[in-house]
Amino acid sequence: MAVKYCVECGTELGMKECNGEGEVPFCEACGVFRFPLFSTAMSTAVLNRGLDKILLIQQYNRPVFILLAGYVNKGENAEETLIREVKEEAGLDIIAYEYMRSEYFAPSSTLMLNFISIADTEDLSGMSAELDHAQWFPLEEAADAILKGSLAERFLLNILDKLTKGRTLESFTPAAR
Numbered sequence: 001m002a003v004k005y006c007v008e009c010g011t012e013l014g015m016k017e018c019n020g021e022g023e024v025p026f027c028e029a030c031g032v033f034r035f036p037l038f039s040t041a042m043s044t045a046v047l048n049r050g051l052d053k054i055l056l057i058q059q060y061n062r063p064v065f066i067l068l069a070g071y072v073n074k075g076e077n078a079e080e081t082l083i084r085e086v087k088e089e090a091g092l093d094i095i096a097y098e099y100m101r102s103e104y105f106a107p108s109s110t111l112m113l114n115f116i117s118i119a120d121t122e123d124l125s126g127m128s129a130e131l132d133h134a135q136w137f138p139l140e141e142a143a144d145a146i147l148k149g150s151l152a153e154r155f156l157l158n159i160l161d162k163l164t165k166g167r168t169l170e171s172f173t174p175a176a177r
Contacts, residue, residue: 006034039108042078043069043152044097044115045159046086048122054142054156055090055119058133064147065135067155069112078113083175090134091126092119096172100158105151114155116162118172139163 005012006027016026018033025034045067046055056065070085072078083094097117105112124134137145143160146153 006030007037008032037109038104039110040072040078040113041069041110042072042081042085042113042115043067043155044082044086044117045156046090046092046094047116047118047163048136049095049118049120051118051163053122053136053138054159055092055124055134055136056142056145057089057131057135059131061132064150065137065145066147066150066152067114069152071110072113078115079176082115082117086117086119089128089130090119090124091128092121092124094118094175095120096174098172100155100162103151103154112151112155114158116159116172117175 006029009027009029011027011029013025013027013034015023016033018024025036026032027034047053055068057068058065068086068089070081070089072081076084078099079097082097086092086094094117097115100114100116102111102113104110122136127134139160142156143153146156
């Protein structure tokens with residue numbers, strides 16, 4: 001998605017050579033380059049304390065299972081987003097987490113930051129209306145249940161690979177309270 005107008009003054013942007021970056025949108029009125037904007041979001045494989053179950057969700061009236069995800073708000077870091085989104089959507093408190101990897105998701109122009117997180121409980125009674133359904137899956141069943149060919153599946157397979165290497169709860173970063 002190309003930037004067409006200056007985000008500061010609204011002037012239509014032209015293209016200008018930018019120090020080896022190639023042609024970049026430029027605002028003549030402000031005298032600055034306007035690099036393309038994109039959103040930032042996080043997704044997480046929420047695990048139980050025993051590290052033997054993963055929470056998968058269904059959302060937006062779609063019958064497929066995905067990972068829990070949410071957009072990073074202005075002024076918020078990815079870890080704060082992780083803790084907030086899991087609490088808001090699933091009603092769970094995160095006690096530990098680990099950053100895994102990122103991937104650009106072109107359909108929504110979003111940089112996705114993926115985490116493994118550990119919930120304090122498996123109790124889903126605090127789940128919000130943002131989710132249609134949430135379910136804990138044993139590790140060996142999660143890969144079969146997740147939406148095939150999706151970014152969520154790629155993240156999940158990467159996480160499952162990491163979990164088979166003998167991880168313990170203590171090996172994760174404790175969540176700040």
